[in-house]
Amino acid sequence: xxxxxxxxxxxxxxxxxxxxxxxxxxxxxxxxxxxxxxxxxxxxxxxxxxxxxxxxxxxxxxxxxxxxxxxxxxxxxxxxxxxxxxxxxxxxxxxxxxxxxxxxxxxxxxxxxxxxxxxxxxxxxxxxxxxxxxxxxxxxxxxxxxxxxxxxxxxxxxxxxxxxxxxxxxxxxxxxxxxxxxxxxxxxxxxxxxxxxxxxxxxxxxxxxxxxxxxxxxxxxxxxxxxxxxxxxxxxxxxxxxxxxxxxxxxxxxxxxxxxxxxxxxxxxxxxxxxxxxxxxxxxxxxxxxxxxxxxxxxxxxxxxxxxxxxxxxxxxxxxxxxxxxxxxxxxxxxxxxxxxxxxxxxxxxxxxxxxxxxxxxxxxxxxxxxxxxxxxxxxxxxxxxx
Amino acid sequence: xxxxxxxxxxxxxxxxxxxxxxxxxxxxxxxxxxxxxxxxxxxxxxxxxxxxxxxxxxxxxxxxxxxxxxxxxxxxxxxxxxxxxxxxxxxxxxxxxxxxxxxxxxxxxxxxxxxxxxxxxxxxxxxxxxxxxxxxxxxxxxxxxxxxxxxxxxxxxxxxxxxxxxxxxxxxxxxxxxxxxxxxxxxxxxxxxxxxxxxxxxxxxxxxxxxxxxxxxxxxxxxxxxxxxxxxxxxxxxxxxxxxxxxxxxxxxxxxxxxxxxxxxxxxxxxxxxxxxxxxxxxxxxxxxxxxxxxxxxxxx
Amino acid sequence: xxxxxxxxxxxxxxxxxxxxxxxxxxxxxxxxxxxxxxxxxxxxxxxxxxxxxxxxxxxxxxxxxxxxxxxxxxxxxxxxxxxxxxxxxxxxxxxxxxxxxxxxxxxxxxxxxxxxxxxxxxxxxxxxxxxxxxxxxxxxxxxxxxxxxxxxxxxxxxxxxxxxxxxxxxxxxxxxxxxxxxxxxxxxxxxxxxxxxxxxxxxxxxxxxxxxxxxxxxxxxxxxxxxxxxxxxxxxxxxxxxxxxxxxxxxxxxxxxxxxxxxxxxxxxxxxxxxxxxxxxxxxxxxxxxx
Numbered sequence: 001x002x003x004x005x006x007x008x009x010x011x012x013x014x015x016x017x018x019x020x021x022x023x024x025x026x027x028x029x030x031x032x033x034x035x036x037x038x039x040x041x042x043x044x045x046x047x048x049x050x051x052x053x054x055x056x057x058x059x060x061x062x063x064x065x066x067x068x069x070x071x072x073x074x075x076x077x078x079x080x081x082x083x084x085x086x087x088x089x090x091x092x093x094x095x096x097x098x099x100x101x102x103x104x105x106x107x108x109x110x111x112x113x114x115x116x117x118x119x120x121x122x123x124x125x126x127x128x129x130x131x132x133x134x135x136x137x138x139x140x141x142x143x144x145x146x147x148x149x150x151x152x153x154x155x156x157x158x159x160x161x162x163x164x165x166x167x168x169x170x171x172x173x174x175x176x177x178x179x180x181x182x183x184x185x186x187x188x189x190x191x192x193x194x195x196x197x198x199x200x201x202x203x204x205x206x207x208x209x210x211x212x213x214x215x216x217x218x219x220x221x222x223x224x225x226x227x228x229x230x231x232x233x234x235x236x237x238x239x240x241x242x243x244x245x246x247x248x249x250x251x252x253x254x255x256x257x258x259x260x261x262x263x264x265x266x267x268x269x270x271x272x273x274x275x276x277x278x279x280x281x282x283x284x285x286x287x288x289x290x291x292x293x294x295x296x297x298x299x300x301x302x303x304x305x306x307x308x309x310x311x312x313x314x315x316x317x318x319x320x321x322x323x324x325x326x327x328x329x330x331x332x333x334x335x336x337x338x339x340x341x342x343x344x345x346x347x348x349x350x351x352x353x354x355x356x357x358x359x360x361x362x363x364x365x366x367x368x369x370x371x372x373x374x375x376x377x378x379x380x381x382x383x384x385x386x387x
Numbered sequence: 388x389x390x391x392x393x394x395x396x397x398x399x400x401x402x403x404x405x406x407x408x409x410x411x412x413x414x415x416x417x418x419x420x421x422x423x424x425x426x427x428x429x430x431x432x433x434x435x436x437x438x439x440x441x442x443x444x445x446x447x448x449x450x451x452x453x454x455x456x457x458x459x460x461x462x463x464x465x466x467x468x469x470x471x472x473x474x475x476x477x478x479x480x481x482x483x484x485x486x487x488x489x490x491x492x493x494x495x496x497x498x499x500x501x502x503x504x505x506x507x508x509x510x511x512x513x514x515x516x517x518x519x520x521x522x523x524x525x526x527x528x529x530x531x532x533x534x535x536x537x538x539x540x541x542x543x544x545x546x547x548x549x550x551x552x553x554x555x556x557x558x559x560x561x562x563x564x565x566x567x568x569x570x571x572x573x574x575x576x577x578x579x580x581x582x583x584x585x586x587x588x589x590x591x592x593x594x595x596x597x598x599x600x601x602x603x604x605x606x607x608x609x610x611x612x613x614x615x616x617x618x619x620x621x622x623x624x625x626x627x628x629x630x631x632x633x634x635x636x637x638x639x640x641x642x643x644x645x646x647x648x649x650x651x652x653x654x655x656x657x658x659x660x661x662x663x664x665x666x667x668x669x670x671x672x673x674x675x676x677x678x679x680x681x682x683x684x685x686x687x688x
Numbered sequence: 689x690x691x692x693x694x695x696x697x698x699x700x701x702x703x704x705x706x707x708x709x710x711x712x713x714x715x716x717x718x719x720x721x722x723x724x725x726x727x728x729x730x731x732x733x734x735x736x737x738x739x740x741x742x743x744x745x746x747x748x749x750x751x752x753x754x755x756x757x758x759x760x761x762x763x764x765x766x767x768x769x770x771x772x773x774x775x776x777x778x779x780x781x782x783x784x785x786x787x788x789x790x791x792x793x794x795x796x797x798x799x800x801x802x803x804x805x806x807x808x809x810x811x812x813x814x815x816x817x818x819x820x821x822x823x824x825x826x827x828x829x830x831x832x833x834x835x836x837x838x839x840x841x842x843x844x845x846x847x848x849x850x851x852x853x854x855x856x857x858x859x860x861x862x863x864x865x866x867x868x869x870x871x872x873x874x875x876x877x878x879x880x881x882x883x884x885x886x887x888x889x890x891x892x893x894x895x896x897x898x899x900x901x902x903x904x905x906x907x908x909x910x911x912x913x914x915x916x917x918x919x920x921x922x923x924x925x926x927x928x929x930x931x932x933x934x935x936x937x938x939x940x941x942x943x944x945x946x947x948x949x950x951x952x953x954x955x956x957x958x959x960x961x962x963x964x965x966x967x968x969x970x971x972x973x974x975x976x977x978x979x
Binding site: 407408409410411412414415417418419421422424425426427428429430432433436441443487490491493495496497498501503504505506507508509510511512513514515516517518519521522523527529563566567571575620623624627628631632635645646649650653654659662663666667669670673674676677 | 731735736802854969
């Protein structure tokens, strides 16, 4: 077992922008590290460089304190689970799982024992003599896992191992993989584009975009304190509402303009955030669950109209648009059907029993404790470093 | 972990990509060597020797006049003419298999057995097929028996015996030998045709002929092109066995094609230089067809 | 019989309720079709019929037309050294095919998965060599192989067959391996294989169908070939059967019934291979177009 260290690792394919750009990332021994990002962000390339399947253009990559830049995959002692499983079609399940041990030269009885052990962990014992072709998707996935765990390698590398499974099985295997990883305590790098997997599985999550590392943190910190608009928008579903607003700072208070409406923020934000000077733009981020319905009489509310409503069973997503306060609210209600394609600018997540219909005009409060502020030009968070 | 540390310094000299490329090159090397040594080098040699007088042991440089001389040789023109005339067999070598494939595709009872029977001659040597064809065309052969059975008892043919008919007999045999392969190609092509297309056309009110013309044939065009190329190449370079056993190139030069002329010039007359030159002419002829073939393959990749 | 082509479910809709007149017309059509197929079958079986019938006559019976006798089969081995020739054919075929596979498999793997700097160009050059007929390079080839002293035994012919078959096998294997997912090889490499190990323990087992295709096609090709065996095996006692037959036939002094008996024997192995592996033959023929 070992720790993994990316130090300024860069990969450039031919000419063009780097696929991975100066990636520096440390994975502790036994840690479950998730690399997440949209497709083309370089997460798979990073993993393949770690496996030794892709050349490192520059930088240093260490596994257990040894530089492995030019070490052959077979000498790195890492195990990899591929997206399409890559099971050997001409071998039985037992042969698939034991293949690496056979190459390594383990004795037959040793291989048999280890394969049986891995199979029992993965509930595969009764399928050992089958060919991969005769297995279901979930079983194939388990065999791929078995091939990795049987080796007790320095690290597990997993490349979107669940993306070919159906939704139900995915949830099941998510827990299963996390359980096995904790059981074995092997450092794991797990690549996915699914932020739910990232949130639920990782000890820490690294968010990548265009080859650049955006943020590494525990899932909760990532969710609560995204360093920029991209991370804020990527983590969480539905994504955080990001609204461009104008700041007006006066005595003892800050006001931000939402369209024609204004809300006031508690002054203490200025101590934790570096808000721009009065009259400049800022991007305010608010998570859907932090958009709260109140009655119109309470202070600091904005008027919105319900544009769309998506009932998901356990919750309702409500798409809201701003209402001009100078217009009579009833006029909106009457025109409700007139233009259904109006763009919503806020999404709110509400309990399943809230009675709301399209066209309703609602007063909502943006929970000021949970607002995020990003630089309007760079998208970087305005929260001060030391908290 | 210890394995990594001990191995790292040794392997560091070569990057992973270099190792992969080197392995790839080494893996391809035997094939490259074999093809260059036995096909590439002889092409170059043929070019050189075509300018010499050469008996296989000693060669004397003559220069371009060997070429002008060769083109004044009437045998070359006869052989080229025979090849050109044999091209007339190509439409039959494509048309008949196309018809047979369409019949097979109707899938009447026992069509799989018929299919195997139709393809079976593909397995046997053209030497054997040539021997059988000789029996067919011979004075006492099947052809005359058929003619007699039809009531023309005074007619006796001997197609292989006369300069005027020998080439036709060769062409007919060639068509027969190509039927299996080409039928196989077309049948595979028909199998890849989506049956719902045909059904849609039938619903639209198209008749059988219309469906064949507007749907089946266009779909088969790739396969027909491939069959055409393969047939023409066989015509230029695979008739040797048939000619060798059926006619020996005769009577006279009536069935001497380019490839047989090369063999005769080299091995019967010992004129290796001229034979090498004829080889180059054949090379150019097939090369033209080959380029077409490569473009077909290329267009599918 | 191997089922290459799955028949569409068509019988029902042909028998579907149609006016009686059309139904009978369809029936007559079916019978006409069947009759046509039988006629074609007779034509295609003609060579086999000729071989069998003719070989079952003595020379005298052949000339007079009637009768039946085992004489030609009894005397066959005295006229044609069938046993020796079949053995020669087998040796030449097996050795050539072995070389074609041993050389073609790694090359196909390299061109599909381990591409090096000039691999595309080299691949194209090798594939173009498929188009070069032996006759075009016959003279230099013959002189080279003779000078190397390889026309004495089987080696010359084996090498020439191997060289002529390699371009096709490289093309077929490359195409086949392009269809194998990269991850499969990578999984093996992460599991601890070198490239040679990946070739031997993963690529070759996966390529069994392609290997069968190459083997069947090359077997039929080489078994049936005349030119190479005729020129590159100088020793008459080492002649393959096809060459032996052709030389006897060209001499025009051999009894025709015996020649036909020999022909039948020579045709038998290729026919058996063909009937057993028809599927692979079709695959190989349409390689590169049927995808």
